[in-house]
Amino acid sequence: MKRTLWLEDGTSFVGTAFGASVETIGEVVFQTGMTGYQEMLSDPSYCDQLIVLTNPLIGNYGVNREDFETTVPMAKGLIVKEVCDTPSNFRSTATLHDTLKRFNIPGLAGVDTRMLTRHLRSLGVMRGVMVDGDSTWETVKHRFDVLLPTNQVERVSTKRAYVSTGSGPRIALIDFGAKLGIMRELVKRDCEVVVLPHDVTAEEVMRYEPDGVMLSNGPGDPKDVPTALPLIERLMPTLPIFGICLGHQLIALASGANTFKLPFGHRGANHPVVELETGAVTITSQNHGYAVDEASLATTGLVVTHRAVNDGTVEGVKHLNHPTFSVQYHPEAAPGPYDANDLFDRFMQLVQENKQKVGI
Numbered sequence: 001m002k003r004t005l006w007l008e009d010g011t012s013f014v015g016t017a018f019g020a021s022v023e024t025i026g027e028v029v030f031q032t033g034m035t036g037y038q039e040m041l042s043d044p045s046y047c048d049q050l051i052v053l054t055n056p057l058i059g060n061y062g063v064n065r066e067d068f069e070t071t072v073p074m075a076k077g078l079i080v081k082e083v084c085d086t087p088s089n090f091r092s093t094a095t096l097h098d099t100l101k102r103f104n105i106p107g108l109a110g111v112d113t114r115m116l117t118r119h120l121r122s123l124g125v126m127r128g129v130m131v132d133g134d135s136t137w138e139t140v141k142h143r144f145d146v147l148l149p150t151n152q153v154e155r156v157s158t159k160r161a162y163v164s165t166g167s168g169p170r171i172a173l174i175d176f177g178a179k180l181g182i183m184r185e186l187v188k189r190d191c192e193v194v195v196l197p198h199d200v201t202a203e204e205v206m207r208y209e210p211d212g213v214m215l216s217n218g219p220g221d222p223k224d225v226p227t228a229l230p231l232i233e234r235l236m237p238t239l240p241i242f243g244i245c246l247g248h249q250l251i252a253l254a255s256g257a258n259t260f261k262l263p264f265g266h267r268g269a270n271h272p273v274v275e276l277e278t279g280a281v282t283i284t285s286q287n288h289g290y291a292v293d294e295a296s297l298a299t300t301g302l303v304v305t306h307r308a309v310n311d312g313t314v315e316g317v318k319h320l321n322h323p324t325f326s327v328q329y330h331p332e333a334a335p336g337p338y339d340a341n342d343l344f345d346r347f348m349q350l351v352q353e354n355k356q357k358v359g360i
């Protein structure tokens with residue numbers, strides 16, 4: 001079946017439908033990872049986005065039961081050059097087509113995704129709709145009359161607190177759209193993890209007597225999550241805090257810094273990041289459309305610890321007086337290399353040091 005992606009600037013890309021048969025609207029973003037389509041689709045940070053994959057062949061290792069980042073994927077669509085219907089991998093239990101159908105996500109194949117990416121790189125990310133059958137700009141343009149929702153975090157966060165038991169430190173994981181990868185890393189380190197909704201108050205967090213707090217990744221504009229700012233402000237002087245991606249942006253906002261939207265974001269599996277103190281470069285997995293404004297950090301007590309090698313934007317900060325640090329990239333992901341993973345060990349160390357300091 002013919003399916004077309006229309007961008008809000010009137011450009012169209014015609015291809016073939018796969019996955020679910022539903023019309024969709026979302027922000028069109030590109031991802032340069034050669035693998036990881038299952039993780040991308042199920043990463044809640046892609047909520048309300050149509051993901052364009054630059055790698056030309058997608059689906060060839062299928063989909064398995066273990067690599068999901070959440071139970072209900074929230075991406076709005078997947079756009080590929082060629083989709084593989086005959087995956088070959090001993091872990092595979094489903095095709096990409098069947099998985100998209102199951103989660104009601106439409107796919108579009110047969111598109112020159114590199115051309116589409118160049119378009120988004122030069123003009124910036126924009127909204128797009130996918131429609132089936134014949135369509136013209138006249139028939140689709142009214143679909144752009146509505147703005148995309150801004151309540152993504154509320155939609156993807158857990159509604160209730162839940163616990164994963166462990167014999168190690170108790171970590172409160174504030175779920176702004178947390179990837180299961182974060183949970184896996186904490187569980188691997190024997191943590192007892194208390195997952196809490198995005199709008200939890202500092203008093204509620206303290207009632208669990210956590211040894212440390214993780215602020216998760218999540219979708220949308222960090223400025224759309226104002227309830228998190230007083231929470232973070234209150235917790236920072238008291239408990240060790242580790243923020244990832246949206247969590248990192250929220251730490252910056254809570255400290256009085258600013259964030260801004262990048263023209264086309266960083267989404268891929270090989271983004272080099274330099275740690276300023278050591279000069280060490282880490283190859284990281286990234287997925288963000290916003291970044292912390294470096295100039296605005298001046299009077300916040302936060303200092304830059306990491307920087308993107310490609311465009312120099314802030315990739316990590318730490319607080320000078322509080323046990324708080326955060327990164328814009330994803331140490332819970334293993335885009336081939338595992339070099340970023342040690343940040344979870346650093347967090348565990350910070351938690352232990354703080355426990356000794358306060359005598360518990």
Ligand SMILES: NC(=O)CC[C@H](N)C(=O)O
Nearest residue numbers: 217218220245246289290
């Ligand atoms: N992966 C994330 O947490 C992304 C954070 C934020 N939604 C952004 O796009 O910048």
